[in-house]
Structures are given as structure tokens and as C-alpha cells.
Amino acid sequence: MPEEISGINENKSGDNAMNFLERIIEDDIRSNVYRRSVHTRFPPEPNGYLHIGSLYAININYGAAKRFKGAFNLRFDDTNPLKEDMEYVNAIIEDMKWAGYDPGENIFFGSDYFDRIYELTLKLIENGRAFVCDLTPDELRESRGTLTTPGINSPYRDRSVEENLKLFDGMKNGIYSTGEKVLRAKIDMSAANINMRDPTIYRVLNADHYRSGDKWRIYPMYDYAHPIQDAIENITHSLCSSEFKDHRPLYEWVLNALSFAFPEPPKQREFGRMSITGAITGKRYLRQLVSQGYVDGWDDPRLPTIKGLRRRGFTVESIYDFLGDIGVARDNSTVDISMLENSLREDLKPKAHTVMAVLDPLPVEIINYPEGAEEWVVVENNAENPELGSRELPFSRNLLVEREDFMEVPEKGFRRLYLGNEVRLKGAYFIKCEKALKDENGNVIKLLCTYDPATKSGGGFTGRKVKATLHWLDVNHTLPARINLYGRLLPDENISGEEPDWPRLVDPDSLIAMENARVEESLSSARPEEKFQFIRHGYFVADIHWKPSEKLVFNRIVALKDTKKKG
């Protein structure tokens, strides 16, 4: 198997600080625990899609292998035929590649080891380390005892090796029904660690497996199969999440019982799980949301799945950066979503085009601008990155500005549009608000302004300064749009006309739904390769696609940061 780890981006901080797991590995290397090089693995069960938490686990294993120039395996832990499917293995591989953790040729399946595990199990039985148990699930649970009381030995615990071998053969050959018999490790029913109370290591399951088909009627349990899988793949460090800490003694028991086959057994070490505030985490719950139709699918932008994040506009770089930022700890952590958002912002900042958009339009008429005239003004795509160039926007007598950029009675500190105040329209001119037209209810429906031709952008005007710069759109070159549940702006063909019934770009219902799902920052992406950026009052609006020859096309919008406004 290839030992090469494909390169991924370095941690932005560039520091070489090792996390505690890497320090453990380093110690092992120093004391020559293994004659082979570091080898880690990521063992997802193919029963769901990868999410940000999975990436955290991948990053830890992959990162350790990379740091010590070792190898990394992707192994599908598919020992339960009832829950697994090929759809998930394909999605997992795809997502890992997208995220920059390409396992290359090192893709394995636990189900490929069924034969080997079976053979080893025969030896285990021959050595008197396992026995076939006829207890029903209920009886087994009863006899296991509780947290405070020890379990009692199974009446079948002392069957002879011959009998166990014969029964196990029967299990294998499918002469028993599902659940009728199990194979148990013979350890200690009074152990304080319940995992050691003669745990079940094989069960009869008359079910076909998505890969091995109908070949097997018995399937090994995770606790038994996992250490063997690791050992078969020459894993040195099996880094998993902390809920498996209590399983470590069993992991070691199995490999010890099989030491004749695995002289240099891998070791399991644990790290705390990572979750993100407001994110729905946990495969079981995610699957429920998908299967019950609460979301579009695994790639719903409201989900913290890889596909969801991707559709929501997150870049690989930003995610990797985020993982580097949060570190690795022994205890579970809940990272604030703002950290993830910050990573995206940092990444997009120099790469994204800055585009103008108006979410809640307020018409503006430049009363001293010639009727019917039109000119094109130049706006930089990204002031921070001149290489992104500039583009032209149409400017005319009738414009739109953001409704919140006007206040009839300015609050203290408000420096945008109000009667008599002058502001700059980005890339265009200074305009001064002369009058606000209202409807019969007193609502401002239009602003009458004047502009100063001398202040045209790029003209070097220094005569006077202005306190604010606003974004705007030309009314005839704007595609009305409506925001949907996912924060996606949808073109709405039905909206047109001289005095259009301006859509509420964010309708209350959507906001409530989005709030409930904690996705007020969500978006969807039609073209992940195009990154645009719009920042307004702290909001990010990404991927708004401008084609000079056509109309303004909104592809997606995201508000990543709700900065408190000052006036």
C-alpha cells in the first residue's frame, strides 16, 4: 500500500506545536515502540455523510501521519450490514478528497477482513478465550449486572472448546436465527469496566451485507473487529474519540489474546469530540433530518456536513484553517461558530470579489442627473487585491440604496443619508439628500437627491469630505430577487415594472425558520469555483455574480457577521 501522504495546506499559524497525541507518538518513536513507521487511520462507518466533526477526527489522524511522515488509511468500518450502504462510502471518499485529505490508494474495508477475523476467532476459541452463549438479549443484559453490581457468569461459559467450535460453526452456517446465539470473550463478569464483562464479539445476523452479500451470517462486533482491523493494516496509532476510552482495555485484551498473530499491536489513544455552537451534530440526528425531510438532503446548507458547508460557501482553506486554530484536546469542546466564520472571512478577504447588492431597496432619484442618460462607473473588485481588477456598473438617474442607509431623523452618530447630508455612492458620485417622498401612511418611498459631477470617483476630488460611502444599484440593471429559506436569493421573473412591488428579500417566515435551524448565515452555492464577496455593515454576501452583458444575478448570500451598527 502506498505510504505517501498527499500534501495539504500548512497550518496558517505555521507553528510546529504538537498536540498531546502527537507528543505521545513522538515518545513512542523515541523509545522504538514500533519497528514500522507511524500509521494512522480514519474509520467511518458508511452510514452517513461526513461533517465538520468528522473532519476534525480525520485531521487529527491524517495530521499525525503527515507530521511523522507516516501513512494514513481510510477504512470503512462496515461490520453491521443493517446500517451501511455504498452511497455513503462514495460520498465519504468524495468529501475527503474535496477537503484535501485524499487517502489515495489507502482505502480499505473492514468487511474485507471477515475471513481473516473468522480464522483468528477459531484460534481464540481453541485457546479457550471465547465461548458461544445461548442467553437471549434480555437475559444477557440481566446477567451483565449494573454500574454498581457485578455481573454473573453465563451458564454456557464453561462449554468445551469442541462444543464451542461446533456451535460457532453452526452460527457461521446460518442454522440459527438472528439473535439466537452470540460468541463472547471470556474475561471477567465482575470487572468494574462493563465492557470487560464477557463482551459479545460475534453475533448471528441473518442479513446480507452491502459488500459481502450473503456470504456471512455472523458479523463481528466493533470492539472485537476494530483492533484486528487496525492490526491487519499495521496501524501504529489508532486515534479515536474519547467515548471509546472505556473500550481501550478490551481493545488491548483482543490484541493480547491474538498476540501470536500481531506481535507489535497498535495502540488506541483518545481525543475529545468537537462540536460547533448551533450546529446540528451527530450522524444519527443528521440522518433523521434528512430522512424525515426536514432538510433538502445531506448537502442542505443548514447542515454542518461537508457537502452542506461546501454549498454554504466554505472553502477548503478556511475549514483547514479552522481545524488548525481550534487545536486538539482530551476533553470535548464546543467551538463558537464565529471561529469558523472568521476563518472563512480571512480566506475570502483577499480572494473574493466585492460586489454591490441591495437587500432592502429604497429608490433614489438624482434629480439633477439627465433624464435617460446612463454612464458606466468603475468599481474595484477587491480593494485589497488589485489583481482581481475592476468592473463597470451602470449609473443613471434612478438608483436603489439600502433602506437602512436612510434615516429621516438621524440618530446620534448616524452619518449616512438624511436630509441635507452628503454621502458618496461607491465608485460614483457624492449625492446629497434633498427630499424624502412619502406615501399616505407616512412611509418613505423615495429619496430625491442631487449629485455633484465634480466628485466622480477617480477624479481626484478633494474639495470636501463625506462621512459615509454607500452601495447602490441602478434600477434598470437590477434583477429583483427573493431570498429563500436557505438564504439563497432566487430570481423572480414575476417582478417587473416601473414601480415594482419590491420583494421583501428576507421574509419573516424565512427568518424564523432560519433562526430555528441556526442558519441565519446560510447560503447555497451554484458555482463553488466562483468566490465573490460583499461586505456591508459587517455582512458577507458571497457569490453574487455580475455579468455586464446581462443583468445582475444573485447566486447566493451569506451574512457571516452581524456587526452591531452604530447609528
Next chain:
RNA sequence: UGGGCUGUCGCCAAGCGGUAAGGCAAUGGACUCUGACUCCAUCAUCCGUAGGUUCGAAUCCUACCAGCCUAGCCA
């Protein structure tokens, strides 16, 4: 309740006996053709609590408290 693990700023997180890094968030200010960005400043006399050891402790010891995991023929 038994066993295991963890407790350092609102959130992540360094620190590993020598007198509390950094990031996110927040706050104040400067700057600005997007109230963004950038910049500058502030932000734990204290490391779950109480004792103890030591010249000296977040780091060692003891007790207590809190949180998480654990009684699948799931992984």
C-alpha cells in the same frame, strides 16, 4: 450509584515547579470611496473549591465540587 475522563478569560487554547502565550468574541480609539478591512489600545494578580508540600505551584499531594462518557447481539 461503580468505573473512566476532564476542569486555565464568554468560546477555543498554550503552559508540564519559577512567578498566566495566542486566536475568536467584546470594548475604546485612529483610519477609510462600503460604519467593512487595516491599525492602536483594553480584556484572567489569576488557573473548579479548600487545605497541604516548597524559597517559589495553574503545574506536586489530599479532600471536596462540577461536567462528560459508560450497563447495544450499534459504531
